[in-house]
Amino acid sequence: MTNVPVSIPRSPSAADYTAEGDRPLIPETSDPFELLEIWLKDANEHEPNDSTAMSLATVDADGMPDVRIVLLRGLNPLDGLQFYTNYESAKGAQLAAHPKAALCFHWKSLRRQVRIRGTIRKSTPEQSDAYFQQRAPQSRIAAIASDQSRPLENRDVFNQRVAEISSIYGDDDDIPRPEHWGGYRLMPTEIEFWQDQAFRMHDRLKLVRDAESWTQSRLYP
Ligand SMILES: Cc1cc2nc3c(=O)[nH]c(=O)nc-3n(C[C@H](O)[C@H](O)[C@H](O)COP(=O)(O)O)c2cc1C
DSSP, X not given: OOOOOTTSOOOOOHHHHHHHOOOOOOOOOSOHHHXXXXXXXXXXXXXXXXXXXXXXXXXXXXXXXXXXXEEOOEEETTXXXXXXXXXXXXXXXXXXXXXXXXXXXXXXXGTEEEEEEEEXXXXXXXXXXXXXXXXXXXXXXXXXXXXTTSOOSOHHHHHHHHHHHHHHHTTOOOOOOOTTEEEEEEEEEXXXXXXXXXXXXXXXXEEEEETTEEEEEEEOO
């Protein structure tokens, strides 16, 4: 028998599933953006923190996968799924070389997952400016000060840089976006919705983009 640490909960029993009651099935849809909006709204009502957090998977120059969390900041069929970051970060370099990525949401309280694959484009400078201006002044200063993903000698060096940039702007709210920071848009080619069901008989609905429409199919769990 394998030695399972106590920190790993055991698989749910029949009684556990009965106690939790029925889980919903995923509705049929030909518009994955509409369903994703509904699930994001549900997540916003149920998740304690960061309901728009999603894993962003990329590959580096050697084809080695990489993954990290970013926050979804915009969603529509024209611009896809938008997130903001440092263009000179590790993910920025990876996306410049391979402008394809995958996203994955997991909402634990709802027992739902959404997986998305697609191509990547930068947001327009106007879109990035508009989002940057919505951020708190200190968050804008942090974005200017951070050489995201590159080595930091110690925290004091960063604090010093933040203090210097803060002193330039003082109480001025007009803090312009640095060129190294902005948005990306993932244009989905595939979106899969996943809803947990009792006894691991999960429900999966996959939509694949086909010219201007989406073809849907159910998948085995
Ligand atoms: C909940 C959460 C939200 C995050 N949101 C972002 C984000 O929107 N943009 C970003 O650049 N990093 C965000 N991060 C930090 C990234 O996960 C990551 O540490 C950073 O972007 C550097 O990644 P890279 O070195 O692969 O480029 C977030 C982390 C967490 C845990």
